[in-house]
Amino acid sequence: MGRAQKRRVSDETLPSPTPDQQTTPKVPPGTPESQKPEPKRPSIIKSSLIFSGLTLVSRFMGLARDLVITARLGASQTIAADAYYTALSFPNLFRRIFAEGAFAAAFVPAYSRKLAADGERSADELATDGMAALAAATIVLTVLCMLTMPWLMFVINPGYADEPDKFRLAWMLTIVTMPYLPCMAITALLSGVLNARGRFILSGAAPTVLNAAMLVAVIPVKDPVAAAWAASFGVLGAGFVQAGLLWWGARKSGAILRLTLPRLTPDVKALILLAIPGAIAASATQINIFISGMLASQMTGARSWLNVADRLYQLPLGMVGVAIGVALLPRLSQALGKGDAKDAQESTDLAIVASLALALPAAAGMMAVPHYLIDGLFTRGAFTAFDAEQTALALFHYGWGTPAFILARVLSPVFFARQDTKAPMRFALISVAINIVLGLALFHWIGFQGIAAATAVASWFNVGQMVFALHRSGDYRPSKQAWGKIARLAIASAILGALLVYAGLNRAWIEAPLAGIHFLGLGAKEIGILSLFLVASAVYPVLVLGTGGMTLAEIKGLVRRRRA
Secondary structure (H helix, E strand, O other): OOHHHHHHHHHHHOOOOOOOOOOOOOOOOOOOHHHOOOOOOOOHHHHHHHHHHHHHHHHHHHHHHHHHHHHHHOOOOOOHHHHHHHHHHHHHHHHHHHHHHHHHHOHHHHHHHHHHHOOHHHHHHHHHHHHHHHHHHHHHHHHHHHHHHHHHHHHHOHHHHHOHHHHHHHHHHHHHHOOHHHHHHHHHHHHHHHHHOOOOHHHHHHHHHHHHHHHHHHOOOOOHHHHHHHHHHHHHHHHHHHHHHHHHHHHHOOOOOOOOOOOOOHHHHHHHHHHHHHHHHHOHHHHHHHHHHHHHOOOOOHHHHHHHHHHHHHHHHHHHHHHHHHHHHHHHHHHHHOOOHHHHHHHHHHHHHHHHHHHHHHHHHHHHOHHHHHHHHHOEOOEOHHHHHHHHHHHHHHHHHHHHHHHHHHHHHHHHOOOOOHHHHHHHHHHHHHHHHHHHHHHHHHOOHHHHHHHHHHHHHHHHHHHHHHHHHOOOOOOHHHHHHHHHHHHHHHHHHHHHHHHHHOHHHHHHHHOOOOEOOEOHHHHHHHHHHHHHHHHHHHHHHHHOOOOHHHHHHHHOOOOO
């Protein structure tokens, strides 16, 4: 099948690129530069809305998955929960690094430049060689980890050593989940290919496969240990399906990729040199959370409590921070490549304001009613009222750290688009060091919730370093208009938080009319918390408009397609 025919198949199979997604318009060979049409740059908000919408579906499926898993596994009452979350956390660390970090930092700009400057064939050669090198590296890492897992578990979770049954179950389940790493790394690279070509649908939808596979695996199982095994094998199967789905999608988009042995070409070497510091830089939050898990292993149930709290703040992080970061990077790369400083400034301002417009109310909710959230959603089955109380302590601290988690995702592309991965890496390492020292101190001072507080402090410190470095270099300074909008959004979110605190204090009044109601397995407390946040979702836009955080015209403008 010829290239033209493949392109026709692609256009019929997947949605055609919108005008603002097509970044490399076709022109006759030999056309003078002055006569070439201006490339149409992707709208950050349009692209991120596509990604966010699909991520929203995935995150809510993930929430449903965790509701089922926590009911089956519990937290402090069984060995299965801590062992399972350990098995999930280790490959998940690398998943977030590769899927949302290194290749967003290094591969997308390199592939985009190749695509624009040298054409599709050269760009696809880079993708083929990069995929081969990445697959080889992650397979070697996976095999080494699987072979050494019983000893590695002493490092990952030293607190489990006093509980032989939990320790053994943890390393056995981690061996099952580790092959998810190379599958996810390949998926990440293929997502980069699709995103650089203006295709966000499959890369945004891929995580849904994981949540669906785990739900299907866990729902029929009642025993906690058996459910942990089922969920772990669900992770493994989902990895292969995700990689296959993205391979199909990349081929259908017109990318000509091949399976080949790894070659250390000059382009691959350059990619590796950018990707290694970029991976560390973009993954400071995840490394901090992983370290938090190591500390939490000292207390039975603590890892499970942190994981449940992690699920709730990952909802806005995935919807907002990751989505806007994914959309911002190719836009900034194109603007800087053309020397368009004005577009780069406006794009970054827009990304920061839009991300905080959703991050700040999410933080307000988690800080205002943490126990109401956890108890309303998770307390059932083996997950007890005590587990809900402990989890709420962690969620409160993750709440005030959420804007920092999201801003780190949005600010990182500002460095990466300029091919600067070393400065963010340096900031990330400092952040990790602060998290370790502060986490140890707070853990022994106020208990396990100090781990979450340390992670939040370290993340804010990471963001502070980024802002200071960008300001000092002159690469980016928020405009006065952006600062004004951020202040007004903060006021709107504070008012929302105060209203939620009042609602939490009157929880009994909210749930009383719902007593005896059961709908799709939901009772008064579940319907009550969902209704509260539906009302909050309606009130917040009114507060934003009232404080001037955004005007109605600006909100409408965010979702319109924008041409360069």
